Amino acid sequence: MNAPQGNLPFLRLGSAGKEFFFQIVLTIGLFLSISFVPLAGFFSGLFTPAPTALAVIRWGFPAAWYVPGFAGVLGSLILYLLDSSHGIPYLLALIGMGAIIGHGSRSQWSTEKTIGVSSLLVIGMAGLFSILAFSETNGELVRQIEQDLRGAISATLKQFGNSSFETQELEQNLLDTVPLMVRIIPGVFISCTLGIAWLNLLISRRFCRAAAIESCASEKLTLWKTPEFIVWFVIAGGLMVLLPVGDLKLLGFNLLIVIGTIYFFQGLAIVSFYFEKWKMPFFVKGFVYAVLFLQQFALMATAVLGLFDVWFDFRKLVKKPA
Secondary structure (H helix, E strand, O other), X not given: OOXXXXXXXXXXXXXXHHHHHHHHHHHHHHHHHHHHOOOHHHHHHOOOOHHXXXXXXXXXOOHHHHHHHHHHHHHHHHHHHOOOHHHHHHHHHHHHHHHHHHHHHHOOOOHHHHHHHHHHHHHXXXXXXXXXXXXXXXXXXXXXXXXXXXXXXXXXXXXXXXXXXXXXHHHXXXXXXXXXXXXXXXXXXXXXXXXXXXXXXXHHHHHHHHHOOOOOOOOOHHHOOOOHHHHHHHHHHHHHHHOOOHHHHHHHHHHHHHHHHHHHHHHHHHHHHHHHHHOOOHHHHHHHHHHHHHOHHHHHHHHHHHHHHHHHOOOOOOOOOO
């Protein structure tokens, strides 16, 4: 059956009101955990859009506006009182991402459209604030970021309390890579944004199936495949990296980072597809997923697997003519 709609008894704190209250508190708590819970808070903060997405899927608009509306207002007020006003735009962007993911899932948008539109909101807001910051610093934003990053690297290595030759050499090598690290921040940021959208869309799709909401998108992420024209961006990025032009090299690196993330999603879909087909136990899947996300070589291998799926069709999704 479709999810209930209409006026909900929010002020009377009925079942819907309690659910809304929990989702509002959860949204704010997940976002605040990024700053106040070391390490684990960063990972939990990635799911800040999820409560809004689930509220929109379950109740639809306009009733679901209670969650993003109250979470945005109360969260912004709390951040202001904590002297963390700089985090307000990021909170609002993630809440907006959740609203778009929920609406896209409920309206049966394609996976590419849902992730693309929801990510563009966050990327657009970040780009706007970057332009404002660049103008306020008179074009010195990149240099300031490099200085801050160098200071952070030096401070981190000093905490080890070891001033050996190997440590000094490591510090110098890291400091030498700072200019490149700063200039690939756009690609890394876009990739992280796509990753956040993908994770929250995965939760939304699972909720749709568990709640049997007919209006939800029925497309399974294990069957998702990147549009074939994306492979041309891989070729273009590779050529840019090979050309002896500094700006084109940086553009190529950023492009490959973003496209590599997209093909990582496709490789992940292939792995998940065979996990379901072979009915692998939960602990095995959890261990493999952890390795794929945390081990650099495994992550790159998954992206290559997704890329080669363009030609080899590992899941046999394209039926060959008789």
